[in-house]
Amino acid sequence: MANNNPIGLFDSGIGGTSIWKEVHKLMPYENTIYLADSKNAPYGNKSKEEILSLSCKNTEYLLNQNCKLIIVACNTATTNAIKELRAKYKVPFIGIEPAIKPAALHSKTQKIGILATKGTLNSELFHKNLEKYQDIQIIEQIGYNLVERIENGFIDDNEMFKLLQMYVQPMIQKNIDYLVLGCTHYPYLIPQLQKIVPAHIKIIDSGEAVAKQTLHVLEQQNLLKRNQTAPTLQFITNGNPTIISNILQNQYTVTFKDF
Known part of the structure; x- marks a missing residue:
């Protein structure tokens, strides 16, 4: 059956x-x-x-x-x-799909960050979805080398922490209150991200x-x-x-x- x-x-x-x-x-x-x-x-x-x-x-x-x-x-x-x-x-x-909708609906600062792969951020479907949120400032960041490192088991080492800091700090400075993880590998980085991201910024995935x-x-x-x-x-x-x-x-x- x-x-x-x-x-x-x-x-x-x-x-x-x-x-x-x-x-x-x-x-x-x-x-x-x-x-x-x-x-x-x-x-x-x-x-x-x-x-x-x-x-x-x-x-x-x-x-x-x-x-x-x-x-x-x-x-x-x-x-x-x-x-x-x-x-x-x-x-x-x-x-x-990256969880932009709940982030956009609940954002108080009207600024959300998205960390995703180049393939996702450059895709036609992703850009089509973005058009629905004209009032929100979306700060995009490609997560260069993150998937490769996760695939090789380097999830919580120092090098990963430095990469995440480099990608996320500019978003924090731009006053985001949501960080959307646009890759299914990235939820494994949440413990690392929580050490970098202030408590008021909500990290969400799909x-x-x-x-x-x-x-x-x-x-x-x-x-x-x-x-x-x-x-x-x-x-x-x-x-x-x-x-x-x-x-x-x-x-x-x-x-x-x-x-």
Whole structure:
């Protein structure tokens, strides 16, 4: 039965596990397959064509595993490829967009910062979304080298702290009161960011909103798993399995496959 089929998620590496955690928290009985294309990380500095080609490859792998819904757990892949994926494949897709809307709605200073990859900030979809917020000053910053460092396990070292300071300090000086994390890798940097960002600045990401939207679409399409049996949770990577294992606190088996 399709209801028991897994939810598929893919990302350019380990970042989308931040989305997976929210999905699993909200829907603990759902079977999931998480696909980490770490071999090709980061997507953020690739061309639109390359990102689309990789996104199709990942989608087809997940469809071959009978996934009932696919979460594009990567901001860069969403902003550059989701329109084409929806046109090409019949499965429902959930995309990830930077959480600009809640930040813009609640900002008191009318100034919000966004830290994201070059691929996201340069995308057509991102710029289209920005047009809705003419009254808000949005300070953009590309997170050069952040994804690479996270992928290599350097999340809380001194070098990472210095990079984050360099990227975020100018935003703080411009009086932002929201910092939007526009990459699924970046929630893993929140403990570091909290040491830099004053307490009145709220740091937000898309994880919870994506989980809620996934639940909504599964309910709408009558695809929710019907029984509360223990789920099958698969993690597949074409990179170093140890990195994902560590990020998941070694609670789950991570399989290496050169897909």
